[in-house]
Amino acid sequence: MSNLQRQTVLILNKNWQAVHVKSPAEALSMMYSDSATGLEVKGMDDMIPYKWDDWVSLPYDNDSDYIQTVRGDIKIPKIVILAKYNGIPHKRPKFSSSAIWNRDKGICQYTGQKLTPNQGNIDHVIPRSRGGESSWTNCVLVHKEVNSKKADKTPQEAGLRLIRPPKEPKSLPTTFYIKNKHKIKEWEIFLKYHEQ
Numbered sequence: 001m002s003n004l005q006r007q008t009v010l011i012l013n014k015n016w017q018a019v020h021v022k023s024p025a026e027a028l029s030m031m032y033s034d035s036a037t038g039l040e041v042k043g044m045d046d047m048i049p050y051k052w053d054d055w056v057s058l059p060y061d062n063d064s065d066y067i068q069t070v071r072g073d074i075k076i077p078k079i080v081i082l083a084k085y086n087g088i089p090h091k092r093p094k095f096s097s098s099a100i101w102n103r104d105k106g107i108c109q110y111t112g113q114k115l116t117p118n119q120g121n122i123d124h125v126i127p128r129s130r131g132g133e134s135s136w137t138n139c140v141l142v143h144k145e146v147n148s149k150k151a152d153k154t155p156q157e158a159g160l161r162l163i164r165p166p167k168e169p170k171s172l173p174t175t176f177y178i179k180n181k182h183k184i185k186e187w188e189i190f191l192k193y194h195e196q
Contacts, residue, residue, distance in 0.1 A: 004067060010079045010178070010187045012039070014086045018175045018190040024067070024076040031055060031080060038077035041186040049081055078186045090171040095134070097122050100141055103169050109140035110150075110160045119143055125166065127152040136168035 009027035011020040022030075030036035037049040040058065050058065056074050060066075066073040093099040100122055106115050109123075123142040126132030129152045140162065142150075150158040180187050 004076075006182075008182055008184065009077055010184070010190060011036070012079060012081045012190060013088065014082055014084060016081060016190070017088055018178055018187075019082075019085070019088055020174060021178055022080075024065075027077050027080045028067075028074070030082075031077065034083060036080040036082050038075075039079040039081055039186075041079060044189060078184050079190070088173045088175065091174055091177065092171045093169055093177075095136055099169070100136075100139055103136075103166075104141035107141065107163070108143045108146060109163050109166070110142055110146050110155070112163055113143060115141065115143060121147055123147045123150065125155060125162070127154070130154075137166050140166045 004025040005023050007021045007023055009022050009024055010018055011022055011027070013019050027036065027038075031038050031052045034052065037051050038055045040048045040050060042048075055077070056071065058075055060073070061075065065076045067076060093102070101120070106120070107113065108115055108120065120141050121144050122139050123146075124132040124134065125138050125140060128134070132138050146160070150160060155162060175191070178191060180191055
């Protein structure tokens, strides 16, 4: 994958709140069309937004990446600010084993024991063999031994009781889902309040 296609540009709404991550190609296109401005970050107290014409005229910076164009080298922004959008989109985590681990906080939902990754697995409260679905409201994290003993029984038949009924997680602002996997230091101020 080329550097222009990697998701390495943080998108802020017009209130400077993180809402998405895009590729440099998408971000530069947004800047060119005036739907976003590039944010030059030199420090916590030194952040300057630039429109396209000013952005392409910025002096060369050895700490930045550039793309080559017929017009000359253009600096790749690390952060852009949307010109009009001020909302914060919300989303729910996708249903998956890791999302169930997160929802249940690594705790067996029958015993209350804190589990290590090799101790737990996902249990269908109503077993699949009896029509139970793989869904937020029918799957819980359990200790492997407890799940093995429960087998294809309901919790009541196995003499078990859930700590709390499983439910779909609430939707959260997308900022909570933005990960700084590239360790871009300019993003830190916009994401630090949501790290756990």
